[in-house]
Amino acid sequence: MALPGTKLMLAEFLSWWLSQMRPLAANILGPAQAPDALIIKIDEPGPPPSGALLLRQKGQEHHLSGLQAPQRRSAPPALPVFLRLPQNLLLSRDITLPLTASRDVRTILQFEMDQLTPFSADELFWGLSSQFQDRKQNKLHLRLAIVPRANLAPTLTWLASQKLTPGWIEHKDGRIPLNISTSRPRRQAILAAACIGLGATCLALPFIRQQFALQEAASLVAARAPAAHIAEKLRAQLAATASGRAAIEAARRQGDALQILAALTKALPDDTWLADLSLKSGILTMDGQSANAAKLIALLSAVPKLRNPSFTAPVTRTNDGRADLFSIRAEVTE
Known part of the structure; x- marks a missing residue:
């Protein structure tokens, strides 16, 4: 057993x-x-x-x-x-x-x-x-x-x-x-046959029925044109009223630059220097050098207002070989 x-x-x-x-x-x-x-x-x-x-x-x-x-x-x-x-x-x-x-x-x-x-x-x-x-x-x-x-x-x-x-x-x-x-003759033959079949199906569609459908649609559009014009005017007025509110909301979504700068200062180690920092449309980009650039992704991932940090270019070494040159991109959340 x-x-x-x-x-x-x-x-x-x-x-x-x-x-x-x-x-x-x-x-x-x-x-x-x-x-x-x-x-x-x-x-x-x-x-x-x-x-x-x-x-x-x-x-x-x-x-x-x-x-x-x-x-x-x-x-x-x-x-x-x-x-x-x-x-x-x-x-x-x-x-x-x-x-x-x-x-x-x-x-x-x-x-x-x-x-x-x-x-x-x-x-x-x-x-x-x-x-x-x-x-x-x-x-x-x-x-x-x-x-x-x-x-x-x-x-x-x-x-x-x-x-x-x-x-x-x-x-x-x-x-x-x-x-x-790569060349895949069999797959190409299948796709070609499918295209030919689709073309034949399209040619066999009843054109007269399509024409009647277009005429009916044109009549409906003409009958509803006055109401659509009034609705368009109301929509334009609402858009003008909401434009200021939308601008404020868009600015808020981009993030507070001072808060983000403070969070970066706290998160980045002392052996890291930033040569360039920009915030545009909710996207934060930074270039600089660090003694160990690989660990920066984990550190930035822990920052509450940042999401999906990643390198935008391969990490390289400085001429003296003492530091890593890096370029990082991250999304800024509200």
Whole structure:
């Protein structure tokens, strides 16, 4: 007779064992497990980037040509296109979430990305390379791989000019989708057929019935025009009366600059200096330098009158390397 917790312990052990064996199997089997693909190997980002085109078939990679070769050898059609970057362009970190987040991890990370990294999700190409469920601790362990879009934009633009459109970034732990439109003939055929069917349906509509409907609508508009004119005059009078009140309300919604300045002075640490501060239409922007810019988001999130603080540009170091240069945007609440 099995003990009460035997099945649960066995499931936890199996989940752990699979998470440990997955990278080991990848190392043992090597490229034989990788799909056939055209690989754009970047040695140095551009434009123009330096690198080569590789063809992977049945796990074996073959050199086709350099990226800037006058005549590149063509690859078989319909192969997926992967982009392989230098290691210094790919960033990764381990993160831990509650186990319940496993149902919709990508949506959760989409909203929490600016808390986990100095960037918002729209500023990154990102993907999850591995995950492990710790049911005993009720935790989900993930490895997040990211590439800032700004770092890759010149290279992608140059590749597009050369008619090279990668769909994924391939790295040692997995792949990151680039969200770049790729050719999908079957989907395009379906969409084309749907458009043709829709056009035929529109042409088959009874035009005479539409004309009668338009005439009836025109008659109703003409009959109600006097009442509409009176209503418009009343609306204009009400708008003029409320304009002053609306102006006061709009100014109040933008926030009290002195109160916001006092809150920032209290929240920001002594090792932080602001070079520029502006408040416009309820949006607060600030530029400056700090010994540790990454912690500023958490500090500003705790300010009652500020909401959704985030970096508007990558954090960089000063010339002397003693401080971080940052640019932050936040919404001001009432």
